[in-house]
Amino acid sequence: MKLTLKIWRQGGKYKGELVTYQLNDVNPHMSFLEMLDVLNEELIAKKESPVAFEHDCREGICGTCSMVINGYPHGPQAKTTTCQLHMRHFKDGDTIVIEPFRARAFPVVRDLVVDRGAFDRIIQAGGYISVNTGQAQDANSTPIEKDLSAHAFDAAECIGCGACVAACPNASAMLFVSAKVSHLALLPQGKPEAARRVQNMVKQMDAEGFGMCSNVTACEAECPKGISVTNIARLNREFISSEFGSETQV
Amino acid sequence: MNWFLQFLTSSIGRKVIMSLTGIFLILFLIVHLLGNLQLLHDDGGKAFNLYAKFMTTNPLVKTISYLLYLSILIHAVQGWAIWRKNRSARGAGYAVKVTRAVNTNARAASNMGWLGTVIFIFILIHLYQFWLQMKLNNLPMAEYDGKTAKDLYAIVAVAYQNLGYVVFYVVSMAVIAFHLAHGFQSAFQTLGLNHKKYTPAIQFLGRVYAIAVPALFALIPVYMYLFMN
C-alpha cells in the first residue's frame, strides 16, 4: 500500500515542523514501527537523517513508544500500543499525521522522542512500599481477597507510557498517578503508608506542571492497557481522606 | 503552609472546590426551577410574585443566597484559573487531535471552560434583567390579599413577548444542558464517589437531570411566548 506520512521533525536542521514523506510499498502485515523502520532505511539510503522515535520491546509492555497518530496516542485502535498497531488497520492512499506526545511536562527531545522523567520523579516521591530486602514475612501470611487483588492488578498494569497525558485535553497525569496509588492502596501491604504516599505523589505531580483532571476520560479511552478512571476517583478519595481523615501532613 | 490551605491549592483540592460549588449550583437549579414554574399559573403572576417575595425576604433563604452568589463567583473564577492552567499544561498543541471519552460526552467534557463562560455571561444578563431591577426597586408593586409584593412577573411577562429573548434563553439552557451533562457526574467523580454499583445510577440521573431541568427552564419562555400573550 501507498502512504503519505506527515511527521513532526524537531532537532538538527528542523526547527519543529511537519515534514511530508511518501512510502510506496508498505506491507499490511507490518507493525506501525516496522513501517517507520522502512522509512528510516530509505532516509539513510539517501543520507538523510532518520526520524527519531523511541521503541524497545515491541510487544506492548515496556511503554517506550510515544507517538500520536492521526490525533490518537498510540493510534486509533483501542487498547493497543503503537508497536502492536499493524498497518492492516490503514488503507491504501491514507495520509497519516505522526506527532510526539505533547505536554509541557514532557519536553520534546528530538522528533517524536519526549522526556517522561516526570513520571519517574512522581514514583520516587512515593510510588512504592517501604520494605527493605529481607524484611518480608512469608508470602502466604496475609491472605488477600481474590477480587481485591485483581483490582490492584488492573491498576498495576500501567506501563507508564504517558498516553494518558498525551490524550488528556489538560495534559493531566491523574490516570498514571491514580493507577499507582490504587495499586498500592488496595493491597494490605500498601496501607501503612497510604496517606503519605498519596500526598507526596500528588505534590510531585503538581510540581511537574501537569494539568488538572476535569474527568474528560480521554485517558482511559486511549490507555493501551485500559486503566479505568475509577482509579482517579479512588485517588481523589485517598487524597481527600488523607487530608481530612488522618493526621498525616507532608 | 497550613494543611488546609495546602489542600485547597493542590490540584485535587481546587477540583474539589469546583465540585462542591457545582453540586450546590445544581441543587439551586431545582429550587429556581420550582419558582419559575409558578410563572405558568394563569393568575396574573400572583404565585410567582409571592414566591419571589419569600425568596428575597426570608432570612434563611437570604443567607443561602449570599452563599449562592459566592459559589457562582468561586466556580467561575476557579474554573477560569483551572482552564488557563490546563491550556498551558499542553504546551505546543497538536496539528491533529481527536478526543474520545468513556461514559461522558467528550465534546462537552473538553469544552467546560467555554460552556461555563457562556453560562456566566448569561447569568450576568439574566441578573441584570430581573434580579437587579428588583434590587433597585425599579418594579411596580402588586397587592395580593392585603399583602404587597414587587411585581417581578410584569417584567418577565414583557421580556418573554420578545422573540429575541426567548431564543436567547432557550440557547442558554442548551448550553447549561451540555455543561451539566458532563458536570453532574464529574462532580461525583472528583469527590471520589465512584462505585461499581452506584455510579451507573449517578450517571443516569446526571443525564436525566441535564436534559430535564434545562428543558423545563426553556419551556417557560417558549410557553409564555406562545400561549400567554
Add this chain to the structure above:
Amino acid sequence: MILDGKIPAGPLEEKWTHYRSTVPLVAPNNKRRIDIIVVGTGLAGASAAASLGELGYNVKAFTFHDSPRRAHSIAAQGGINAAKNYRNDGDSVYRLFYDTIKGGDYRAREGNVYRLAEVSADIIDQAVAQGVPFAREYGGLLENRSFGGVQVSRTFYARGQTGQQLLLGAYQALSRQVSLGAVELYNRHEMLDVVVVDGKARGIIARNLLTGKLERHAAHCVVLATGGYGNVFYLSTNAMMCNVSAAWRAVRRGALMANPCFTQIHPTCIPQSGDYQSKLTLMSESLRNDGRVWVPKKQEDAKAIREGRKTALDIAEDDRDYFLERRYPAFGNLVPRDVASRAAKIACDEGLGVAPTGLAVFMDFSAAIQRYGQSKAHNAGMHDADKAAITELGEKVVEEKYGNLFEMYEKITGENPYKMPMKIYPAVHYTMGGLWVDYNLETNIPGLFAIGECNFSDHGANRLGASALMQGLADGYFVLPYTIGAFLSNEIRTPKFDPAREEFAKAEADTQTRINTLLGIKGNQSVESFHRRLGHIMWTYCGMARTAEGLNQARTMLRELRDEFYKDVFVPGANEEYNPELEKALRVADFLEQGELMILDALNRNESCGGHFREEYQDEGGEAKRDDQNYRYVAAWEYTGWENEPVLHKEQLEFENVELKTRSYK
C-alpha cells in the same frame, strides 16, 4: 589461567548458609564510604541497586533507557519459580535444584544452582511485600501453575505479566532509594567501557545519550546487570535495544565469556511473517499447560494449509500428529524448551510446517476449552449444556488464564486463537552463556561483578521456564549484597578514585576513537542491514541445529561481514547529539565480534547438550547426545584481539550430589 569457582566446601545443603554467615562484612560506617556502580536496571540491576542502597553503600545506577522501568525484564510473561511447596505436591529446594541441573543438561555448577533454589522462596516473600499482585485463589492465598521440564506446580505468576509486575516492584524499591539519596540514577546513559585500575574494575565510561558527551564514573567496584546477547541473531524475542556491548567491553578488558554458544530457542513464538520483521514475539510457555502442539500427519494436508486451501479445522483428529505427546509421553506438551523447539524444527523439516514460510506448527486450545467448559457447566449444574454453551464457558476460562496473550496474538496476526489454533515457531529467547563468574558472582577481573542473564552461572545449557526471573532477582536481592562483601571488605581503606586518572582518560580516548571510526566510515549501508545479515548467518549456522561444516563456513562469512562493516557502514549524524543510529552501530560492532566467539564455542563443543545441538551428535531417535567424558566443563573464553585466536579456559564441573544421566522426558 586456573578458574576457581570458589564454591564453599561442605555438604550441598549447608554451603550457602555457612558461607553467608562467614563471608566478610563491611561495617555500616564504612559502607557509606564505598561507591558501587550498577549498570542496567532490569530485575537483577534494579534489585541489586536497591538492596545495596538499603545496606548503605553509595550506588550509581545506569540505564540507557529513559526510565529504569523499561528494561526488558518487563516483558517476561509466564512466571517465577520458587520452592515453596504451597501445593503440597512434593516440591522442595532439592527438587528445584535437581530439576534445574537436569533441565540445564548438567552444565551448571551444583553449588550455584542449589543456592538459587534456596533463596527462591525469599523472592516470593519479598515481591509480595512490595505489592506484586501475584495470582490468588478465592481463599486469598497464592496460586501456582506448571512450567516445562518439571512435574510440580511451583510457578508463581501475575497474569501474563509476571516480569512486568516483578520489575515494577524492583523499580519501585530502586525509586525509593533514589528518593532517599542512596542511589543516584543515570538514565539515558550507555556504558561503553569498563575502567580497570591496577587489575581491578574501578569505573566505567558512559555516553550521555542526549548530548553524546562521554562521562567518566569512578567507584570501588562495578556490577554489570546488562542482560543477554540474543539480539546477535537480529530476530529474537529480546527488545530492540538489548545488546552485548557492556559484557563485551568487559571481555575486551580481560573478562572471560563463558559458554557463549548456549542460547535458548523458545518453542512458542509467533512465526516470522516477512523480511521487514524487526523482532519476534513470544507466546508464554504457560500456554503449553493447555495448548496441544500438532502438525498434520500428511504432507499434502500441510501443503494445503500453507497454500490457504485448508485450515486447521479441516484436518480430522486422526490426521493430526500431536508430536510432543507422542514422542514424550511422560511430559507431553510440557517438555523443556530445547526439546520442544527441536521437535518443532524436525516436523517442519519434514515438510509438515503450516505457515506460508513452512516454518510453523499449531498450538491448539480446543481440547482445553471443551475440558474447562464441561467442568464449568458441571459446577453450574448445567447437565444438558450443548456444545456451543460449553465452548462459550470454556473460552471464558481460557480468557481468564491467558486473555492478554490471546489478545496479543490476535493483534499481531489478525487471527482469533479461540477459534483457530495458534501458529507458533521457535525463536531465540535467552542466552544461558555470559560472563564467567565465581560463586561470588565476580568475574575474573576483581571488582567486576555480573548478575542476571549477563552471567553464565545457573542455567547450564538450557534454562527452564520461569527461572530467569528467579535468577535475576536471586542475584540482585539475596546473593550479591552478601557476596560483594568478600571483595569490598578489603577495600575499606581504598580512597575514592579520581576520574581524572590516566586509566580513565585512556578508556575515554579509546571510546572516542571507536565512535569517530564509525562516524568516519561514511559508507553506503545502514547499520540495520548489517545487523540483519549477521542475524541471518547466526540463525542459519549457529541456531537450532549446528554442524562443524556450517560453523566453519559461518565464521568465514562473519569475518567478511565485519570487514565490510568497517568499510561500508553509514552512520548518520554526529556524536554530540541524540543519535540512535550511532548507538546501534556501536552495539552491532560488538555483536559482530561476540558472534564469532559463539561460533568458536559451538565448534569446540563436540557434543549436543541443552540449547546446543550439533547434528553430528545425536542418537537414532534424533535426541541429543551429550559427552560428559570430554565436555563436562565450562568453556570460558579469553579474548585476545580480532587478529588472534581466543584462548579457551576450562572449569571442570564436579557433580557430587546428582548422578549424570541422559536427560529423558519420555
